[in-house]
Amino acid sequence: MAKQNSAQRQSRARSGAIAALPSGSKHASRERGSTDDAAQTLDIRGLQRRLEEHVVLGEPTVERDAVATPKGTKAALNPMIRRVGKVLLGAAVVAVFGLVPLRTLLQTSSVEAVVNARIMTLRAPIAGEIVAAPADLAASEAVPAGKTLLHIVNPRADRGRLDDLRRSFGQLTNQRKGVEAKLAAARLAEADLAGQAEKFRLGRIEQLVARVAEQESLIVVAGARREEAVAARDRSEALSRTGNVTAAEFARLTREVTAMTETETSARHRLAALNVELTAARAGLFLGDSYNDRPSSVQRGDEMRQRIVDLEADLAGIDAELERLGPELEAEQARYRASADVAMTLPVAGRIWETMVSPGEQVRVGQDLVRLVDCSTAIVTANVTESVYNRLSVGSTARFIPADGGKELQGRVVNLTGLAGAPANLAIEPAALSKEPYRVTVSLPGLGSQACGVGRTGRVVFGE
Incomplete structure (x- = not known):
C-alpha cells in the first residue's frame, strides 16, 4: 500500500513538472516528437534533474544540463580553490600572530x-x-x-646666650678702642718727653764742656797766682835774712803760697769732677746734687714708657678675649639661625x-x-x-x-x-x-x- 502511494506521488509530480514547463518547452517537445519518436521520450533521470531545478532553484537552467562539459567542471573547481586558499591564509595568520602570545606564555615572566x-x-x-x-x-x-621646599620660622627661639656674647663682644670692642686711644696718647707723650730728655742731654753736655773749659782757665789762674806767691815768698825769705822783711810778712807770704797751691789743687779736682759729669752725660747719665742719675723729663719718659707697656698688655689681653669670643659668637649665631629659621632643602x-x-x-x-x-x-x-x-x-x-x-x-x-x-x-x-x-x-x-x-x-x- 505504501509502495502504491509512493508511485502515485511520483507520477503526479512528473505530470505536474511536465505541465509546469513553459510553452516554448512544450512546443520544442512537439517538434522533436515529429522528428524522432525515440528522442521524444524523456529520460527519467533528466526529468528528475529538471524537477529538482524547478522545485529547488525556482527556475530551470538550460546551461546546467551540460554537466559533463569542461566549462562546468572548471566552474565547480573555482569555489573549492577559493575555499582552500582562505583556509591556508587563515592558518598563516594564526601562525604569525599566535607566535607572540605563545612565546609570551612560554617565557619566565612576572604577572x-x-x-x-x-x-x-x-x-x-x-x-x-x-x-x-x-x-x-x-x-x-x-x-x-x-x-628649597619650605621655611620654618621660630620667633620664640632662645637668644639669651647670643645676646650675652654680643654684649660682651661689644664691650670688649669699645674697651679696645679706648685702650688704643690711651696708647696712642701715651706714645705721643713719651715721644715728647724723649725729645725733651735728648735736648736736656745735649744742653747738659754743652754746659759741662763749658764748665770744663772754665775750670781749666781757673786752674791756669790758680797756677799763676801760686807761682806769684812762691816768687814773693822766695824774695821775702832772702830779705828776711838781711832784716829787711819782718818775720810776720814772711809768714803771710808763706801762707799765701800754701793757699794758692791748694786753690790750684782744688781747681784741678773740680775739673776732674766736671770731666766725670761730662763723660756720664755723654753716656746718658746725669750727675748732680738735685737729682739722681736722671732728670725729671727722663724720669717722666720712663714712666710713660712703662704706661705704654701696660696699655699694650691690656690691648693684647682684649685682642685675645675677642679672638676667643669671635668663634663662640659665630657658633652661637649659627645655632640661633638653625633654631630660628630653617630652610628645608631636598637632599637628593x-x-x-x-x-x-x-x-x-x-x-x-x-x-x-x-x-x-x-x-x-x-x-x-x-x-x-x-x-x-x-x-x-x-x-x-x-x-x-x-x-x-x-x-x-x-x-x-x-x-x-x-x-x-x-x-x-x-x-x-x-x-x-x-x-x-x-x-x-x-x-x-x-x-x-x-x-x-x-x-x-x-x-x-x-x-x-
Whole structure:
C-alpha cells in the first residue's frame, strides 16, 4: 500500500513538472516528437534533474544540463580553490600572530610589575611656623637636589646666650678702642718727653764742656797766682835774712803760697769732677746734687714708657678675649639661625609624594612635613607565580619591558620576599600587586638615570 502511494506521488509530480514547463518547452517537445519518436521520450533521470531545478532553484537552467562539459567542471573547481586558499591564509595568520602570545606564555615572566622607589620623609628639625613655600608642594614633576621646599620660622627661639656674647663682644670692642686711644696718647707723650730728655742731654753736655773749659782757665789762674806767691815768698825769705822783711810778712807770704797751691789743687779736682759729669752725660747719665742719675723729663719718659707697656698688655689681653669670643659668637649665631629659621632643602633628586603641612601651620620638632620619592633608588616590584618564584634566586638576571613600549632595561633580582609581607619603605607597597602572592624586587641600574617614572607598569622577564 505504501509502495502504491509512493508511485502515485511520483507520477503526479512528473505530470505536474511536465505541465509546469513553459510553452516554448512544450512546443520544442512537439517538434522533436515529429522528428524522432525515440528522442521524444524523456529520460527519467533528466526529468528528475529538471524537477529538482524547478522545485529547488525556482527556475530551470538550460546551461546546467551540460554537466559533463569542461566549462562546468572548471566552474565547480573555482569555489573549492577559493575555499582552500582562505583556509591556508587563515592558518598563516594564526601562525604569525599566535607566535607572540605563545612565546609570551612560554617565557619566565612576572604577572604584574611596577616601577617603585624608596620614600624619604622630611621632618621638622625645629618647632615653629611654616611660612611661604617657594616650591609648589603639589607639583608632581621631579625636583632637583638642593631645591628649597619650605621655611620654618621660630620667633620664640632662645637668644639669651647670643645676646650675652654680643654684649660682651661689644664691650670688649669699645674697651679696645679706648685702650688704643690711651696708647696712642701715651706714645705721643713719651715721644715728647724723649725729645725733651735728648735736648736736656745735649744742653747738659754743652754746659759741662763749658764748665770744663772754665775750670781749666781757673786752674791756669790758680797756677799763676801760686807761682806769684812762691816768687814773693822766695824774695821775702832772702830779705828776711838781711832784716829787711819782718818775720810776720814772711809768714803771710808763706801762707799765701800754701793757699794758692791748694786753690790750684782744688781747681784741678773740680775739673776732674766736671770731666766725670761730662763723660756720664755723654753716656746718658746725669750727675748732680738735685737729682739722681736722671732728670725729671727722663724720669717722666720712663714712666710713660712703662704706661705704654701696660696699655699694650691690656690691648693684647682684649685682642685675645675677642679672638676667643669671635668663634663662640659665630657658633652661637649659627645655632640661633638653625633654631630660628630653617630652610628645608631636598637632599637628593626626587618627586613630592605627599605633603603633610601647609603655610601658616605650627609644627613641632620631628613632625613629618613632606614625603619624597627618591628617584635615584628606583627599582621594580613584581609578583610571580609559585612555579616561577621557585626557579628564581637573588642575582638572577631580569629584563623590564615597559607597558607603554619604552626602552627595555636590564637588571638583577635583589630580593625575594615570597608570601611574607616584608616591610619596605617604598612608594607603592608590594601588597598592592594582588594577582599573585609571591613578590620579587628587581634592581635596574639604568632606571635611576631616567625621569622619575614611579608607578609605570610593565612586565619582568627572568633569565634572558
